[in-house]
Amino acid sequence: MFSISNMSLPPQRLNGTVSITSAHLRCGDPVGKSTPYTRLGKYDCAFNASIECLIHILSMKYFLFLGSLFMLSTLQAQIKGVVQGADSLQTKPLKNVKITLLRAETTVYSNEDGTFEILLGKQSPDTLLFVAKGYRSDRLVVTRSDRFAALNVVLVSGQLVQDIVVAGAKNAHGISKMKTLHVEELTSAEFRKAACCNLSESFETNATVDVSMSDAVSGAKKIQLLGLDAAYTQLQFENIPILRGLESTHGISVIPGTWLESIQITKGTGSVVNGYESMAGLLNFExxxxxxxxxxxxxxxxxxxxxxxxxxxxxxxxxxxxxxxxxxxxxxxxxxxxxxxxxxxxxxxxxxxxxxxxxxxxxxxxxxxxxxxxxxxxxxxxxxxxxxxxxxxxxxxxxxxxxxxxxxxxxxxxxxxxxxxxxxxxxxxxxxxxxxxxxxxxxxxxxxxxxxxxxxxxxxxxxxxxxxxxxxxxxxxxxxxxxxxxxxxxxxxxxxxxxxxxxxxxxxxxxxxxxxxxxxxxxxxxxxxxxxxxxxxxxxxxxxxxxxxxxxxxxxxxxxxxxxxxxxxxxxxxxxxxxxxxxxxxxxxxxxxxxxxxxxxxxxxxxxxxxxxxxxxxxxxxxxxxxxxxxxxxxxxxxxxxxxxxxxxxxxxxxxxxxxxxxxxxxxxxxxxxxxxxxxxxxxxxxxxxxxxxxxxxxxxxxxxxxxxxxxxxxxxxxxxxxxxxxxxxxxxxxxxxxxxxxxxxxxxxxxxxxxxxxxxxxxxxxxxxxxxxxxxxxxxxxx
Structure with a gap:
């Protein structure tokens, strides 16, 4: 189904179908009437042998075998959030709150604006303990999935009698306060505001990303960020490239929106860790x-x-x-x-x-x-x-x-x-x-x-x-x-x-x-x-x-x-x-x-x-x-x-x-x-x-x-x-x-x-x- 070795000559239309003439395109073949393809360049002779081996490996009969050879990396999770104190009059950021991960036995203190970040240890889940003078100490269980949310933690003043505990609020939509980059996050709560049957429809309740139709025959959808087509936006599935190359035109309507946990929208060039193509920004689908x-x-x-x-x-x-x-x-x-x-x-x-x-x-x-x-x-x-x-x-x-x-x-x-x-x-x-x-x-x-x-x-x-x-x-x-x-x-x-x-x-x-x-x-x-x-x-x-x-x-x-x-x-x-x-x-x-x-x-x-x-x-x-x-x-x-x-x-x-x-x-x-x-x-x-x-x-x-x-x-x-x-x-x-x-x-x-x-x-x-x-x-x- 995915064989590529016999493709070179252009297909011919025969009674509504497409047929391929069998021929091989060899390294160094001159450009001529026999093939529509241009010469591959001075590097290709050196690379062709390795590429042909790679293509052979990528044939379908080897795919399942290769799946067992590669494993997915999740780097050590970093939990971020802001701590606030609530009394009878107001809610305000708290500084110098002692924040401890009990299993990892690590401690940090909140900044002047109440923000904090702490590295989650090797064992997950873990429990965050929040201690501040004049406020009730409280606990919050966190897992590695919480690295995608900015935690909003509210500690209650000891003078209040209401039985209020830590509130870990994860908004449906918002700009992450903790990140240095401008990152807008959409969560599953945001996706429930519309049908969101596929990725293109997951932005219907969002003003940052525009979605439009490319042509009236195929009905293909395209997304735009910062006024530029999706080709200038780096698209990733949990930091893995997605919807690139041939699947960029119609792939966005193939992946269901119900599979999504969240989407992070980064405006600008983004991090160099993710690659070199983020000219307008980056969309990461979790x-x-x-x-x-x-x-x-x-x-x-x-x-x-x-x-x-x-x-x-x-x-x-x-x-x-x-x-x-x-x-x-x-x-x-x-x-x-x-x-x-x-x-x-x-x-x-x-x-x-x-x-x-x-x-x-x-x-x-x-x-x-x-x-x-x-x-x-x-x-x-x-x-x-x-x-x-x-x-x-x-x-x-x-x-x-x-x-x-x-x-x-x-x-x-x-x-x-x-x-x-x-x-x-x-x-x-x-x-x-x-x-x-x-x-x-x-x-x-x-x-x-x-x-x-x-x-x-x-x-x-x-x-x-x-x-x-x-x-x-x-x-x-x-x-x-x-x-x-x-x-x-x-x-x-x-x-x-x-x-x-x-x-x-x-x-x-x-x-x-x-x-x-x-x-x-x-x-x-x-x-x-x-x-x-x-x-x-x-x-x-x-x-x-x-x-x-x-x-x-x-x-x-x-x-x-x-x-x-x-x-x-x-x-x-x-x-x-x-x-x-x-x-x-x-x-x-x-x-x-x-x-x-x-x-x-x-x-x-x-x-x-x-x-x-x-x-x-x-x-x-x-x-x-x-x-x-x-x-x-x-x-x-x-x-x-x-x-x-x-x-x-x-x-x-x-x-x-x-x-x-x-x-x-x-x-x-x-x-x-x-x-x-x-x-x-x-x-x-x-x-x-x-x-x-x-x-x-x-x-x-x-x-x-x-x-x-x-x-x-x-x-x-x-x-x-x-x-x-x-x-x-x-x-x-x-x-x-x-x-x-x-x-x-x-x-x-x-x-x-x-x-x-x-x-x-x-x-x-x-x-x-x-x-x-x-x-x-x-x-x-x-x-x-």
Missing amino acids: FKKPKDLPRMGLNVYQNRFGRSELNLQGGQRLSERWHMGLFASGAAIYGQQDHNQDGFRDQALSNTINLLQRFSYQGPKMEAQFGLQAYTDDKTGGQLTFSKQTPEGYGMTLNSQHLSVFSKTGFFGKKPAQSLGIITQLKAQDVNGFYGLRNFQGKERRLYINAIYDDIIGNSDHKIKAGASFLALRILQYAGQPSGAAQLGLTRTEIVPGVFAEYTYSGNRLSAVVGARYDQHNLAGGQFSPRAHLKYALSPQLDLRLTAGRAWRMPNFVVDNLSLLASSKTWIANQTLQPEISWNIGASLVQGFSFKKRKGTISIDAYHTRFTQQLVADRDSIFDMVIFKNLADHSVATVIQTEFAYEVLRGFDVRLAYKFQDVRALYNGQLQNQVLLPRQRYFANLAYQTRNKHWQYDLTYSRYSAVRLPHHGHSIPWALLNAQLTRNFKQLECYLGGENLLNFTQHAPIIDASNPFGSSFDATQIWAPIMGWNAYFGLRYTFK
Whole structure:
């Protein structure tokens, strides 16, 4: 299923199917009419033997064997939080609170602003003991999963008679006060505000990340951070790369949102430990851990457009140290919708099956996790008359198959803060299909290794991380062109060894993270990426953060723009691609406050990304062409966002946000705004939960400004309104919701839909919903 050795020549379309002509592409083959692929470069002869061995190892029959060879690393957990004291008048931060981990026998004291951090020992769970003069001592049980939450600990004054204990509050949404970097965290409580059937829908109640549709034929979703596409954001699953390469276009709609424990959104270049590609930021997806899973969890979803989903997850304790987790998901879209009556389906029919199994081990000297994921996703779109059985009219099919083995292993040193972590991933991805008469085929094989050493210098105020990473990537892809145009083929091998080091200082009011990495790319050469992040507490409730850094990536103009195949435009590309390089600077202010004994935050941040090199898709210069060209110092992105969050009444949370995006590049010889990107967005989220927590009401409103369209003017502003009602029982949650309740749809989303094989056909200029209002219902049931 994942064989790659016989692929070289472009596929041919035969009666609605794709066939591959068998031939071998040898190292050093000249470019000619017999193959669409360019010569691989001076490094390839040296690397081909090792890559062919790697590809052979990655064949399916060896995958399960390799899964037992790699184990997942979790570095020693660091618990962070803030301690406050409550009396009859107010709640205020407490300094010099003695905080002790009883099993680990380690002690720290809280800072002037009440913040603290303590390293969790080798044995977990453990108990935190809080002792402060004039306040009742209290305890809180913590586990390694608490390293993803900022603990808000409240100690009660000894003068009060109420029986109040430690409150470990983990908010549904918020900016981490403890982290030096600007990190926004979404938890499972936030995901329950909407259906969140997949990753793309997990950001519906969030103003930072934008989600939009790429084309009206496949229905592919794309995410944007700081005004830039997902290709410029590093996506990770528990610090393991995810949704890269061939799965970047449609993979975000394959992974269920119910599998998620939390999402961390980092704006700016992020840590050098995670890699070199975070040009706009980093999204880290934390899945539910095996030891935290119930015996069985069930989620069922159905909407009025014929979309059904079933998600299962369950955990089992195999022994005192071993736990297993199993995740399964099945999704289908079977409804035939044509809201605007243009003869095209408004949503592609699809069938998706996704399986994930993971194991965890916790020992006195080592912790490990490893797992295996496999999914298949099959889509069919186009005109209503088209199907795989009767390929009449314009059609689209896209089949994706994924198989990966991942692992992390953490070894603890003799000192409490000393550890070594090793992250590994093996991945195979195949994508085959066509858009009309334009075929596409891609095969990808990827090996990733990251080793991280973690220690302190003197005390926990000074920490150091250092390590090395290695990436081996082999990708083969072919994209068809309109009749008479040169076909697009690309075969590329990437070998990227890298080293990095990072220093962290944690003071009472000032903290800083300074790091750098060097990567030697076989095509892009040596790349140096320095980064610095600083946080200063101007007051106990006001934090200032500054960030600056360099990031880069190797673009793939075919995969990065796959949805543009849903048009008749000819692609013109320079096959000699250069790396994309950018510098990002940013600043943020976060003010916490308390009004009428209820807490709130006000934040404002601004980030500026300047590309010294960028590959852009110019859709303005020539009407029937997309021209890919390398720009030098002619593309910038500036994004300003402000957000207000406050608990207006007990259980009633209000979150308001405004975002301004100025993203420009050189199109048709002029510095113009990015097409199909709104410059402004207004956002509001209202969430109310009754005191007995039986009922939950959620309302989310977004208003978008007009967007620039290729060649001809602008769109009109529009708004989106979603709502959901949830009824909570002991083990059951039932939810009923509506999407696009204002029933706004884009008029004529497909240009020249009546002539899909003509030169003017274009289904890629999508800036608003193409389907009307939607209603859905579902349930979540937990078997304990």
